[in-house]
Amino acid sequence: xxxxxxxxxxxxxxxLLDESFTASTDDDAKKIGTDLLNExxxxxxxxxxxxxxxxxxxxxx
Numbered sequence: 034x035x036x037x038x039x040x041x042x043x044x045x046x047x048x049l050l051d052e053s054f055t056a057s058t059d060d061d062a063k064k065i066g067t068d069l070l071n072e073x074x075x076x077x078x079x080x081x082x083x084x085x086x087x088x089x090x091x092x093x094x
Contacts, residue, residue, distance in 0.1 A: 037090070038061040039069055041080040050075060059090045064090045 034055040041050035050073060054063035066082040082091035 035062070035081055036085040037066070039077045039080065039082045039091075041070070041073075041078050043078065049078060050080075059084060061087070063091050080089045 034057055035054065037053050037054055037056055039050065039052045039054070040048060043049055054062075054069075056065050057060055062082060062084065066080075067076075070076045070080060076093075078093075080091070081089060083089055
């Protein structure tokens with residue numbers, strides 16, 4: 034399992050969500066991150082999900 038960080042921002046730059054989770058692959062992390070965004074209502078906010086090596090696996094501006 035690998036560690037991932039999902040961060041959501043307001044247009045002003047303020048952090049709305051900073052959540053960590055684990056997944057076995059980047060594809061699994063993308064699905065988990067998308068599910069979390071849908072659950073919390075942040076799909077249209079600026080967000081990013083990175084793995085423990087800081088590789089971007091999910092991004093929306």
